Amino acid sequence: MAKKPLGPVRRxxxxxxxxxxxxFIEFQSVTKTFGDHIAVDNLSLKIYKREFHALLGGSGCGKTTMMRMLAGFEQPTSGCILLEGEDITRVPPHKRPVNMMFQSYALFPHMSVWDNIAFGLKQEAFSKREISARVAEMLRLVKLEPFARRKPHQLSGGQRQRVALARSLAKRPKVLLLDEPLAALDKKLREETQIELMNLQEELRMTFLIVTHDQEEAMNLADRISVMDAGHILQVATPGEIYEQPSSRYVADFIGDINFFECTVKGMNASVATLDSAELGTTLQVEVGEKPQLGSSVTLAVRPEKLRISFEKPEGENQNILQGEVWDIAYMGDVSIYHIKVSQDHTIRTIVTNTTRLVERPITWEDKVWLAFDYDAGVLLTA
Known part of the structure; x- marks a missing residue:
């Protein structure tokens, strides 16, 4: 029986x-060093055919080094890389069925859109007929047929991005590598292009690997995400699992906004753990899968949208209730982020969706309020 997914899935x-x-792709115990610096440390990862996989992490975590090793631009210090079960660790870049789209796009400024897309095909000595057919197909896929004779400087940033994408796909590689491909685009265009990328990947039934530091981009695009830090992969999972069931405090903090409560395990009753929170001066309850050790130190992580805010004390069972004072408010249009001071040294963030334009009595600064969250809203972290 298939396990029930955490969060919605796009396919x-x-x-x-x-x-x-x-x-389809496998990194087996791969290490890469540059002098005394370990960029990738004994890393193993499996990526499957037709998967859209994201390597996500901050600067210097090793994600670009991994991509460059797969492309053949860097050689592992130890370990091996397999593609369809074949060891390609020492295969030169031009002989790998892999293509890479760079962040800078690297278009030839003196060439037209048509010639930029055709360039790699000409280098591989494709026939004129095949080049014409392949370029026409790529122009259709990226919706640039009317711009075939324009030069890069005559295009918008989004159009140049699509030319680079078409050129990367023209040789029909088995794997497309995307190195921060949308970083230069504005927010709205970036969101539109993400949808185009997902549709294109599904239409071509190809394997895509994207490197990004943008958590929203990884969550939107990927079937699975590998969260990286200091040359290690901390968690590999679907976006829903990464967000709702992070494996560590680092992953929870890196993906989205979150509240942390440092606690001590006080007791267990069936699947509910009772936690003593010294910083809040109260006890909290949380549903757990694996029972934590009594007396152990743990972190309870709760996403801001899981908390409810109200003027009246909430009623009902199976919920944690806290009282506090509104310390700050960030109005974001679609949502408002409330910072609630619940103790001298602890502030909790909660998100309220602005579903109506006007409210009779809005919650505002210095208001005394109640916060509530269900026992199953939090995640207990031990790492």
Whole structure:
């Protein structure tokens, strides 16, 4: 029986859940050093055919080094890289069925859109007929047919991005590598292009690997995300699992906004742990999968949208209730972020969706309010 997914999924695609499926790309105990610096440290990862996989992390975490090793631009210090079960660790870049789209796009300014897309095909000595057919196909895919004879400087940033994408796809690689491909685009165009990328990947039925430091981009695009830090992969999971069930405090803090409560395990009753929070001066309850050790130090993590805010004390069972004072408010248009001071040294963030334009009595600064969150709203972290 398939496990119930955490959070919505953009498509029913999960080959990693079937043990008999062989990975399309596999990093086996790969280490890469530059002098005394360890960029990638004994890392293993499996990526499956037709998967849109994201390597997510801050600057210097090793994600770009991983991509460059897969492309062949860097050689692992130790370990090996497999593609369709074949060791490609020492295969030169031009002989790998892999293509890379760079952040800078690297278009030839003196060439037209048509010639930029055709360049790699000409280098590989494709016939004129095949080049014409392949370029026409790419122009259709990226919706740039009317711009075929324009030069890069005559295009918008989004159009140049699509030319670079078409050129990367023209040779029909088995894997497309995307190195921060949308970083130069404004927010609205970036969101539109993300949808185009997802649709294109599904239409071509290809394997895409994207490197990004943008958590929203990874969450929007990827079937699975590898969260990286200091050359290690901390968690590999779907966006919903990464967000709702982070494996560590680092992952929880890196993906989205979150509240942390430092606690001590006080007791257990069936699947509910009772936690003593010294910083809040109260006890909290949380549903757990694995029972924590009594007396151990743990962190309770709760996303801001899981908390409810009200003037009246909430009623009902199976919820944690706290009282505090509105310390600050950030109005974001669609939502408002409230910072509630619940103790001398602790402030909790909660999110309220602005579903109506006007409210009779809005919650505002210095108001005394109640906060509530269900027992199953939090995640207990031990790492």
């Amino acid at each position: 029913t695609f999960s080959p990693w859940e079937e043990p008999s499926n062989q990975p």
